[in-house]
Amino acid sequence: MKLSTKGRYGLKAMYDLAIHFGDGPIALKNIAERQRISDHYLEQLVATLRKAGLVKSVRGAQGGYMLANEPKDITVGDIIRTLEGPLGPSECVLEDDPTMCHNADCCVTRIVWEKIRISISDVIDSITLQDMVDDYYKIKNKGNYMYYI
Amino acid sequence: MKLSTKGRYGLKAMYDLAIHFGDGPIALKNIAERQRISDHYLEQLVATLRKAGLVKSVRGAQGGYMLANEPKDITVGDIIRTLEGPLGPSECVLEDDPTMCHNADCCVTRIVWEKIRISISDVIDSITLQDMVDDYYKIKNKGNYMYYI
């Protein structure tokens, strides 16, 4: 019941971009260093995020990535779903395209999975990158050492 | 972000035992048939549940398994945690024994994982096997065909 590194690294990278929102293109190498992620691996995740329209890229020297929208308009759910696919603790309750169990209408365990799915969705859809940026400044102003992580 | 078959089959089996609570030992073969699970595989899951004190066994012919406590006193969380280990979307927020990240006190993404973990815990700890049995009879009384699934 864990997220893979796709979702976890992906959110870290998007959060990093949110912290630097408005600063022009940010090179992947720098994000990978700050977040301590293999840059070639992160490249694959960011490619997925770019194809989904969550980030924009600038090629060539001095190039890099930027959020495609304001941090307040990107939710954790957008990012995790893009990288991990439709969410749900079981096939039969996946968002979008549940592999329909032929007993779905009378399956009691399915009711449990559905409740779990909804509770996860509620959380990740309610948190935006801006919320995370706000958290960052809150912690920073308390005097904690921070480095965009 | 899916549960493995351990948690999913395990809950189905425990629900099946809850439906038959008070009927004496239920053979694994019958549970496996009803829930359409490999019986040898289910055996391993039930062994884990037995060691955790959630089910009791009776060996020999006419033997089988029974819930160790009343359905109202066993939660979905008890079952899932026994079979899947401590819950959490990331190592750093696992219940019990989080593999402590050295940046935990200033990690903003960790706040997100923690919220997800709590929302899942809230759901699974609030549902008992008795709730599932109640759901079963509710659906059954509406006239739906049901077979303990």
Add this chain to the structure above:
DNA sequence: TTTAATTCCAAGTAAAATGATTGGAATTCA
């Protein structure tokens, strides 16, 4: 115009996890 920095793209790969299967010993009821 060259060079360095970067994104973009496609494969390959080692290790771990998943979801079992196989085979048999021990126990108990009929």
Add this chain to the structure above:
DNA sequence: TGAATTCCAATCATTTTACTTGGAATTAAA
């Protein structure tokens, strides 16, 4: 005594995960 059952240990094929490797294309700066 035999059939039904739990108990136990090992093995295994497949898939997934988390990368690595290698290089082409693009662009800013020297």
